[in-house]
Amino acid sequence: MLKPLKSCYIVRTNTITARRARSPMWNILLSTFRKQSLLNRLIMSFLLVIVCLAAFQFLSFSFFKKKVQQEIVKFSSLNLKYAAESYEKNLELIDTTIATLYFDEKMSLIMNDRSAGNFKILNLFASQLQRHVSGGQLYADDIVVYFGDTGTAISKEGIRSIGDLTSIELISDAYPASFWEEQVSNAYRYKWFPAAEFKRRTLDKQIVSRGEQFPIIYKNSLNPQMYFLVLLDARQTFKAFYRGIQDDFYIVNEEGDVLFHTDPSQLPEKKDLQAFASADEGNWSQGSNLHFYTKGKHSGLIYVSVVPNSTITAQLQQMNIVLLVILGAAVIVGIAISVFLSWRFHHPVQQIIKLIQKPNEALPTGSSINEFNIISGKIGDMMVINEEISNDLSRQNSIIKKYNYINKMKRIYSSYDKVEEDLLESGNPFYLVLYSMTFTNKLHKFSPEDQTRGIYYMDQFIQRSLMDDFPDAVTIQIEKDQILSLVFVKGHEQKDELLANLQGLKTIFDRDKDYCLVTIASDLVLRDSTEFTTAYEETLEMLQLRKMVPGTQLIVEPVPKSAHVLRVPSLDQEFAAHLQAGNETAIQTVDRLLRKLAGNEANLYQFTHLSREIIAAVMKALTAANIDADAMPGKESPYEKLKTCAVAEDYFVFFHEFLEASLYLIREKKAVQEPLKDSILNYIHRNYHKDISLETVADKFNLSSGYLSLFFKEKTQTNFLYYLNELRVNKAKELLLETNMKVHDIGEQVGFQSANSFIRLFKKFTGIPPGAFRRMNHKLE
Numbered sequence: 001m002l003k004p005l006k007s008c009y010i011v012r013t014n015t016i017t018a019r020r021a022r023s024p025m026w027n028i029l030l031s032t033f034r035k036q037s038l039l040n041r042l043i044m045s046f047l048l049v050i051v052c053l054a055a056f057q058f059l060s061f062s063f064f065k066k067k068v069q070q071e072i073v074k075f076s077s078l079n080l081k082y083a084a085e086s087y088e089k090n091l092e093l094i095d096t097t098i099a100t101l102y103f104d105e106k107m108s109l110i111m112n113d114r115s116a117g118n119f120k121i122l123n124l125f126a127s128q129l130q131r132h133v134s135g136g137q138l139y140a141d142d143i144v145v146y147f148g149d150t151g152t153a154i155s156k157e158g159i160r161s162i163g164d165l166t167s168i169e170l171i172s173d174a175y176p177a178s179f180w181e182e183q184v185s186n187a188y189r190y191k192w193f194p195a196a197e198f199k200r201r202t203l204d205k206q207i208v209s210r211g212e213q214f215p216i217i218y219k220n221s222l223n224p225q226m227y228f229l230v231l232l233d234a235r236q237t238f239k240a241f242y243r244g245i246q247d248d249f250y251i252v253n254e255e256g257d258v259l260f261h262t263d264p265s266q267l268p269e270k271k272d273l274q275a276f277a278s279a280d281e282g283n284w285s286q287g288s289n290l291h292f293y294t295k296g297k298h299s300g301l302i303y304v305s306v307v308p309n310s311t312i313t314a315q316l317q318q319m320n321i322v323l324l325v326i327l328g329a330a331v332i333v334g335i336a337i338s339v340f341l342s343w344r345f346h347h348p349v350q351q352i353i354k355l356i357q358k359p360n361e362a363l364p365t366g367s368s369i370n371e372f373n374i375i376s377g378k379i380g381d382m383m384v385i386n387e388e389i390s391n392d393l394s395r396q397n398s399i400i401k402k403y404n405y406i407n408k409m410k411r412i413y414s415s416y417d418k419v420e421e422d423l424l425e426s427g428n429p430f431y432l433v434l435y436s437m438t439f440t441n442k443l444h445k446f447s448p449e450d451q452t453r454g455i456y457y458m459d460q461f462i463q464r465s466l467m468d469d470f471p472d473a474v475t476i477q478i479e480k481d482q483i484l485s486l487v488f489v490k491g492h493e494q495k496d497e498l499l500a501n502l503q504g505l506k507t508i509f510d511r512d513k514d515y516c517l518v519t520i521a522s523d524l525v526l527r528d529s530t531e532f533t534t535a536y537e538e539t540l541e542m543l544q545l546r547k548m549v550p551g552t553q554l555i556v557e558p559v560p561k562s563a564h565v566l567r568v569p570s571l572d573q574e575f576a577a578h579l580q581a582g583n584e585t586a587i588q589t590v591d592r593l594l595r596k597l598a599g600n601e602a603n604l605y606q607f608t609h610l611s612r613e614i615i616a617a618v619m620k621a622l623t624a625a626n627i628d629a630d631a632m633p634g635k636e637s638p639y640e641k642l643k644t645c646a647v648a649e650d651y652f653v654f655f656h657e658f659l660e661a662s663l664y665l666i667r668e669k670k671a672v673q674e675p676l677k678d679s680i681l682n683y684i685h686r687n688y689h690k691d692i693s694l695e696t697v698a699d700k701f702n703l704s705s706g707y708l709s710l711f712f713k714e715k716t717q718t719n720f721l722y723y724l725n726e727l728r729v730n731k732a733k734e735l736l737l738e739t740n741m742k743v744h745d746i747g748e749q750v751g752f753q754s755a756n757s758f759i760r761l762f763k764k765f766t767g768i769p770p771g772a773f774r775r776m777n778h779k780l781e
Contacts, residue, residue: 046334047335050331050334050335054327072307073290073292076244076283076290076292076305076307077281079242079243079244079305080293080294080303080304082241082243083241083243083249083303083305084294084295084303086240086241087237087241087251087296087299087301087303088296088297088299090138090237090241091216091296091298091299092298093137093138094138094140094216094230094232095190095218097132097138097143098143098218098228098230101128101129101132101143101145101228102220102228104125104128105767106121106124106125107125107145109121109764110122110125110145110154111223111226119623119717122154122158122159123158125145125154126154126155126156126157126158126159129143129145129154129155129156130156133156134156138230138232139233139236139240140230140231140232140233141198141210141211141213141231141232141233142155142156142170142230142231143156143228143230143231144170144228144229144230144231145226145227145228145229146162146180146184146226146227146228147225148181148184148225148227149225151163151181153165153180153229157169162177162180162181163177165177166180167201168200168201169200169201170198170231171198171199171200171207172198174194174196175193175198175215180229183217183227184224184225184226184227188219189219189221190216190217190218191216191217192216192259192299192301193214193215193216193217193259194257194258194259194260195212195213195214195234195259195260196212196213196215197211197213198210198211198212198231211233211235211236212234212235213231213232213233213234214230214231214232214234214259214260215229215230215231216229216231216232217230234260238260238262242305244305248261248262248263248305248306249261249303249304249305250262250303250304250305250306251301251302251304252304253300253301254300254302259301280294280295281293281294281295289306289307289308290306290307290308291305291306292304292306292307293305428472428489428490429488429526429528430486430487430488430489430526431486431489431498431522431525431526431527432484432485432486432487432522432527432535432536432539433484433485433487433498433502433520433521433522433539434482434483434484434485434520434521434522434536434539434540434543435458435462435482435483435484435518435519435520436481436482436518436519436521436546437455437458437481437482437483437516437517437518438481438516438518438519438646439451439481439515439644439646440513440514440515440516440517440646441644441646442515443515443516452480454515454516455477455480455481455483456477458483458509458518459475459476459477462475462485462505463475463485465501465505466487466501468501469494469498469501470487470488470489470494470497470498472488473485473486473487473488474486484536489526493526498522499524499556502520502522502554503554505520506518506520506552506553506554509552510551510552513552517550517551517552517553517646517647518552518553519543519546519552519604520552520553520554520555521542521543521545521556522539522542522555523538523539523542523556523557523558524556538558538559541558541559542555542557542558542559543555543604544559544603544604544605544608545557545559545603545605546603546604547602547603547604548597548602548603548604548607548646548647548648548651549601549647549648550646550647571589571613571617574589575590575617576617577681577685579617579618579621579662579663580621580624580625580678580681581666582663582664582666582667583663584663586659586663587655587656587659587660587663590614590655590659591652591655591656593610594610594651594652594655597610597648598648602648607651608642611642611645611651612639612642614655615639615658618638618658619638621666622662622665622666623717624716624717624718625665625666625669626669627665627666627669638658641654641658642654676701677711677715677716679701680697680701681716683700683701684697684723684724684727685727688724688727688728688731688750688751689728689731689749689750689751691751691753692724694708694709694720694721697720724751725765726765728750728751728752729750729761729762729765729766731750732747732750732762733766733773735749736770736773736774736777737777743755743758743759743770743771744758746758746770747759747770758770
């Protein structure tokens with residue numbers, strides 16, 4: 001298309017040259033300007049635009065200089081206000097958390113009994129503190145409950161004395177143990193203290209930093225002898241809440257004391273900080289700095305940011321000079337090149353328009369205008385890049401959608417609230433399928449990277465297998481050992497097709513059963529979007545029905561309401577006695593229970609539940625014998641090792657090794673203990689159902705009641721009455737589950753003198769009354 005235009009241009013030029021032989025170039029341009037040509041209008045338009053832009057830029061520099069300064073002030077004020085509101089909202093969230101913890105039922109039990117014998121409740125409460133801290137929403141590094149009357153504290157790591165806590169977990173030169181002890185007598189509801197660096201001592205005696213922390217103390221007038229201590233991560237909250245780039249930031253209390261600062265060299269004087277506290281918000285200029293301050297409505301704290309005013313002014317002036325120079329040069333160069341570009345732009349402009357309107361047509365090549373060739377090439381590149389960006393966005397949207405599916409299934413709050421909308425918009429019901437992978441010992445020999453890669457390949461294989469029959473299916477890896485598939489169908493049931501597909505997957509997965517045992521669970525019920533979370537939770541329960549035998553298992557029947565399949569044989573008190581005595585009979589008892597489960601083709605839930613009970617009983621026996629659990633061989637927790645058991649035989653091997661090591665430690669410890677303890681415990685276990693007391697047992701063994709009390713507490717880590725009541729409650733639980741006796745008759749049979757005392761103590765140890773305990777367990781039947 002360019003060749004005819006080029007020919008016309010050559011013919012016209014030759015004609016002018018013939019008419020005006022030896023005429024200069026300006027004569028040609030002059031004749032062109034006299035005509036109403038596109039070239040003429042382009043040149044005049046360029047010049048007019050350049051003049052207007054020059055005038056506009058010159059006026060803009062003068063007018064907007066002050067506007068820019070005002071916008072900087074406005075931005076800094078809004079930035080500080082946002083930071084203050086973020087801090088205040090975080091404090092309100094912490095207040096709510098502390099109130100919840102204070103009125104928690106476990107806190108009430110701890111207030112009544114803070115002895116080491118109440119270690120179950122103490123450990124549960126410490127775990128609750130750990131969950132609040134590890135959630136990340138509070139930006140808190142630790143939450144500590146300090147009891148001034150006993151000098152003990154509960155943190156996320158457990159219960160310690162305040163001296164041990166400040167020498168192990170909360171090491172700080174600014175806040176020694178005496179500081180925390182003094183706060184009990186100081187009168188305030190809650191109080192912030194200046195941020196300081198805290199350290200902790202690791203297991204190998206190394207001292208590592210926990211970072212800069214805000215100590216915040218919360219008190220309650222109902223119990224002045226205790227308070228909650230929250231360690232708020234100062235640097236983490238600053239990074240999360242403050243959006244400034246080079247500004248300095250401070251937090252000050254109403255007395256003018258600085259609680260946090262980023263640059264102490266720019267800190268205002270205390271009298272100025274006190275002046276800030278008397279006003280709600282504003283700004284104040286001092287020397288070359290501009291101070292912005294605002295007061296928190298909830299905490300009363302003063303938030304201050306400092307912006308260097310002189311730097312802003314210098315940068316604006318430098319920017320003005322540079323822009324003026326650039327503008328002047330641009331005007332001169334623009335006038336020069338506008339004529340040239342207009343002349344060159346006239347012919348290809350129509351071709352460019354056609355090229356943009358029809359991008360799929362072949363691009364013209366061989367043009368004599370290099371700019372047009374460059375534009376044509378760039379348009380092609382932009383089309384390729386646009387396609388790549390579109391594909392990349394599609395992949396990222398798929399990843400985000402999978403992530404939010406997982407959030408929805410696990411009831412995790414997310415600002416992305418389109419999961420159910422996506423399901424509703426699709427208009428298609430779905431089946432939900434869960435795949436659980438249990439690695440065998442052969443696969444555990446491979447590296448974690450190889451295991452992770454194997455799960456990824458399985459995920460991709462499942463997706464491709466389902467896509468053959470269900471093009472809209474979505475497969476997501478939701479855990480390191482779990483994969484989920486949402487199988488969307490077109491309005492009618494395809495249960496048989498899905499079952500056939502899953503059976504085909506089972507056959508293929510069985511080829512690798514020596515390395516990985518796969519459990520496939522789906523109730524094959526067609527669901528809609530409102531049942532999304534419910535379907536996931538019900539299918540997750542079905543995974544517990546896996547039989548502990550080799551091979552891939554397909555579970556399509558839901559957990560039955562008459563859940564005898566979930567009943568687990570319980571440990572008797574004799575097992576605990578064998579553990580405490582270090583007798584090998586304990587291994588035989590466990591072996592018998594495991595063989596009973598294996599003979600009944602028990603499922604994963606039954607094996608796991610029984611195994612956890614056994615481990616808990618062993619750990620309790622080790623604790624009662626004053627044996628540190630770290631003395632056990634191996635670095636892994638027994639609960640972690642339990643997860644590696646894939647078949648019933650793995651449980652036998654694990655418990656033989658675990659119990660042999662535990663019993664050896666108990667016997668070794670017992671070899672240096674007095675035989676009196678065993679005699680006393682055996683007497684209690686034989687006579688718990690009688691009216692026995694500390695005094696009667698002391699008389700039996702010719703001891704004083706005071707000496708027996710101290711001796712019993714030293715040897716068992718609990719007091720006599722607590723041990724006796726716990727034994728009676730455990731016996732009562734067995735009778736409630738195994739007989740139809742009335743509640744008050746069971747109470748009398750296990751040694752309680754009245755039904756009221758039996759019900760009260762049963763609820764204290766289990767959290768529910770005896771009747772409710774029986775109903776809950778019989779409901780499964």
